Amino acid sequence: MPGVPVAAAPAAAATAAGGGASKATVDTVVHARWVLPVAPTPDVVLENHAVVIDKDLIVAILPSAEATDRYEATTVVHRPGHAVMPGLINAHTHTGLTLLRGCADDTTLFTWLHETIWPVEGAFASAPGFCADGARLAMAEMLAGGVTTFADMYWFPAEVAAAVEAVGMRAVLGMVVIGFPSAYASTPAEYLDKGEAAAVAFGHVDTLHWAYAPHAPYTVADETWADVARRAEATGRPIHTHVHETRAEVDASVAGDRTSPSCHQSDTASRPLANLARLGIVNRRLAAAHMVHASDEDLAAMAAAGASIIHCPSSNLKLAAGLAPVAKMIAAGVNVALGTDSAASNNGLNVLGEARLGSLLAKGVSGDATAVPAAAALAMATINGARAFGLDALTGSLVVGKKADVTCIQLANVVGCEPVFHPLSAVVYAACRKDVSDVWVNGRRLVKEGVVVAMDVPAVVAKAVGWQRRIEECLAGVRKKQAADASEKAA
Ligand SMILES: [Zn+2]
Numbered sequence: 001m002p003g004v005p006v007a008a009a010p011a012a013a014a015t016a017a018g019g020g021a022s023k024a025t026v027d028t029v030v031h032a033r034w035v036l037p038v039a040p041t042p043d044v045v046l047e048n049h050a051v052v053i054d055k056d057l058i059v060a061i062l063p064s065a066e067a068t069d070r071y072e073a074t075t076v077v078h079r080p081g082h083a084v085m086p087g088l089i090n091a092h093t094h095t096g097l098t099l100l101r102g103c104a105d106d107t108t109l110f111t112w113l114h115e116t117i118w119p120v121e122g123a124f125a126s127a128p129g130f131c132a133d134g135a136r137l138a139m140a141e142m143l144a145g146g147v148t149t150f151a152d153m154y155w156f157p158a159e160v161a162a163a164v165e166a167v168g169m170r171a172v173l174g175m176v177v178i179g180f181p182s183a184y185a186s187t188p189a190e191y192l193d194k195g196e197a198a199a200v201a202f203g204h205v206d207t208l209h210w211a212y213a214p215h216a217p218y219t220v221a222d223e224t225w226a227d228v229a230r231r232a233e234a235t236g237r238p239i240h241t242h243v244h245e246t247r248a249e250v251d252a253s254v255a256g257d258r259t260s261p262s263c264h265q266s267d268t269a270s271r272p273l274a275n276l277a278r279l280g281i282v283n284r285r286l287a288a289a290h291m292v293h294a295s296d297e298d299l300a301a302m303a304a305a306g307a308s309i310i311h312c313p314s315s316n317l318k319l320a321a322g323l324a325p326v327a328k329m330i331a332a333g334v335n336v337a338l339g340t341d342s343a344a345s346n347n348g349l350n351v352l353g354e355a356r357l358g359s360l361l362a363k364g365v366s367g368d369a370t371a372v373p374a375a376a377a378l379a380m381a382t383i384n385g386a387r388a389f390g391l392d393a394l395t396g397s398l399v400v401g402k403k404a405d406v407t408c409i410q411l412a413n414v415v416g417c418e419p420v421f422h423p424l425s426a427v428v429y430a431a432c433r434k435d436v437s438d439v440w441v442n443g444r445r446l447v448k449e450g451v452v453v454a455m456d457v458p459a460v461v462a463k464a465v466g467w468q469r470r471i472e473e474c475l476a477g478v479r480k481k482q483a484a485d486a487s488e489k490a491a
Pocket residue numbers: 092093094242289341342
């Protein structure tokens with residue numbers, strides 16, 4: 001075991017517990033067989049330790065016996081066969097699309113976007129409740145799977161913000177901008193202004209964070225990127241976008257082929273990342289989803305700039321985008337986090353599953369079985385996601401003074417996990433999200449003994465089923481029109 005960084009508590013209100021000994025009064029003490037703090041290094045394993053929570057903060061991490069001696073807690077949770085770790089971070093998703101899970105599988109990214117996702121969004125994204133209902137469905141799934149923080153990129157982020165505030169998850173909401181008008185906004189400036197207004201309106205919610213979210217180089221023009229760069233410089237907010245997801249995006253942009261829908265919206269014939277660097281986007285604030293097609297030069301530039309990559313292994317496989325060179329990214333010094341992408345291209349929001357797949361794929365792609373070991377995969381699923389969005393002082397690891405974003409996973413007495421030789425290995429390679437027992441976000445318990453207590457989950461699911469009927473009707477109309485257009489073209 002690595003050294004045990006026992007952190008002492010800045011004691012909360014101390015109360016006399018009789019006999020001269022005094023105990024500090026706190027909200028919660030979680031005793032666990034294993035604590036995996038992902039700090040100071042990702043491989044730390046503390047046995048028979050406790051995590052002490054008061055209000056929204058972690059106030060101590062120490063041996064269980066000492067915790068019992070020193071703290072009087074309103075709630076004491078014993079998890080004798082479990083691993084307690086930082087809450088998982090889904091660093092790239094589109095929560096509204098959870099309502100489109102499985103409605104268009106087994107197709108290419110551009111067919112998927114142009115023939116299903118965008119027409120359905122055009123019909124429904126502005127419909128009352130669509131974005132919030134999608135976000136609630138996504139949050140129910142993510143919480144049950146141990147996720148405490150997600151970075152979202154979707155229409156009407158103010159609706160999503162209200163839903164997130166009510167549930168109590170931590171989120172980095174995207175101030176989305178795309179180069180065509182929608183029901184949400186008409187011009188790029190209007191998109192960005194609306195996003196900034198939402199960020200101000202929800203500024204009082206301390207679990208809500210905001211990022212500029214220009215969709216992608218192939219949908220956003222140079223002048224908008226430059227505007228985003230200026231705004232991000234002024235506000236210090238991160239920039240969350242898609243970059244180099246497909247080979248076609250890179251090839252068409254290098255060729256300057258503006259007739260291709262994959263080409264970046266620039267007259268500069270270059271790799272999209274190089275163009276973004278020219279426009280002031282590639283710096284420590286950049287969280288670039290995918291980077292599947294990353295050259296050594298791309299990775300060196302990102303590492304030097306302190307930019308992050310959000311690796312989305314399931315989505316990349318499902319859309320046949322390619323195999324991201326994750327081992328190379330890490331070797332180059334780039335911060336690599338994990339995302340599920342949307343449930344429409346995955347088809348789940350299972351960060352634990354992405355950690356396992358991310359580790360296995362990195363080994364397969366690099367031909368190196370030592371690439372992305374379990375501890376590194378857990379870091380990708382936690383602290384690296386926090387770093388990508390500038391939240392690493394708040395969350396992503398269990399450290400005294402950080403927010404109490406905590407996930408507990410049962411390993412002992414679980415068929416499929418036992419025997420547990422190494423808890424880190426069990427969490428990454430063997431555990432399933434059904435093994436998640438408890439989740440706290442900002443000190444609030446949102447999952448208790450496997451049940452999402454923060455939400456009325458049956459009601460959330462019923463809403464999703466209602467949307468399914470409307471989406472099916474809409475898609476039948478879209479398909480009819482597509483068939484008519486095709487036959488007209490053929491005639
Ligand atoms: Zn995406």
